Amino acid sequence: GNSVTQMEGPVTLSEEAFLTINCTYTATGYPSLFWYVQYPGEGLQLLLKATKADDKGSNKGFEATYRKETTSFHLEKGSVQVSDSAVYFCALGGSQGNLIFGKGTKLSVKP
Amino acid sequence: DSGVTQTPKHLITATGQRVTLRCSPRSGDLSVYWYQQSLDQGLQFLIQYYNGEERAKGNILERFSAQQFPDLHSELNLSSLELGDSALYFCASSATGTDNSPLHFGNGTRLTVT
Numbered sequence: 001g002n003s004v005t006q007m008e009g010p011v012t013l014s015e016e017a018f019l020t021i022n023c024t025y026t027a028t029g030y031p032s033l034f035w036y037v038q039y040p041g042e043g044l045q046l047l048l049k050a051t052k053a054d055d056k057g058s059n060k061g062f063e064a065t066y067r068k069e070t071t072s073f074h075l076e077k078g079s080v081q082v083s084d085s086a087v088y089f090c091a092l093g094g095s096q097g098n099l100i101f102g103k104g105t106k107l108s109v110k111p
Numbered sequence: 112d113s114g115v116t117q118t119p120k121h122l123i124t125a126t127g128q129r130v131t132l133r134c135s136p137r138s139g140d141l142s143v144y145w146y147q148q149s150l151d152q153g154l155q156f157l158i159q160y161y162n163g164e165e166r167a168k169g170n171i172l173e174r175f176s177a178q179q180f181p182d183l184h185s186e187l188n189l190s191s192l193e194l195g196d197s198a199l200y201f202c203a204s205s206a207t208g209t210d211n212s213p214l215h216f217g218n219g220t221r222l223t224v225t
Contacts, residue, residue, distance in 0.1 A: 100156065
């Protein structure tokens with residue numbers, strides 16, 4: 001069945017460092033791919049999405065490119081801030097709109 | 112603010128009991144989803160409703176049930192509760208319930224079973 005695998009955390013970075021969180025997927029067809037972010041005590045928020053191969057989703061300095069050949073959707077940001085500290089979830093869209101999530105990667109950014 | 116409202120925020124109950132979690136979707140959204148988040152299992156999809164009808168089922172136990180009412184709010188009923196049911200339960204809504212329609216999540220209900 002469809003599944004998502006993302007790198008395990010926690011990831012600890014210094015402010016202004018480069019961030020990469022790896023995400024790979026297994027799916028039939030070409031589902032939409034998403035990154036969601038969860039701040040402490042809150043629900044998940046959509047960060048970015050890509051709906052087809054080679055699409056690049058971007059938001060708030062974060063980017064991810066839908067790579068069909070490597071079945072990947074890695075999240076990147078050139079310069080992280082303390083306010084980016086959160087848990088990041090990679091997800092793929094099911095045929096009925098439900099999302100299949102990875103286990104999440106906790107990011108801590110130190111000043 | 113996502114526009115999705117979940118009540119209550121916290122719930123503490125004993126094993127064997129029954130609880131009801133409530134969700135009001137974002138205005139205009141027809142589809143409601145329930146997810147369970149626990150440390151060991153991560154985010155697990157439970158069930159989806161679209162305009163009052165069940166559309167998709169995930170890893171939902173037989174002790175759990177849900178429904179979506181004509182005003183589109185939804186309730187998740189958990190019965191014969193076990194310690195392992197302690198988790199954060201999220202409701203999410205989307206406009207069309209299709210692959211391209213992003214989900215908007217509430218802040219969750221934290222259930223503690225003692």
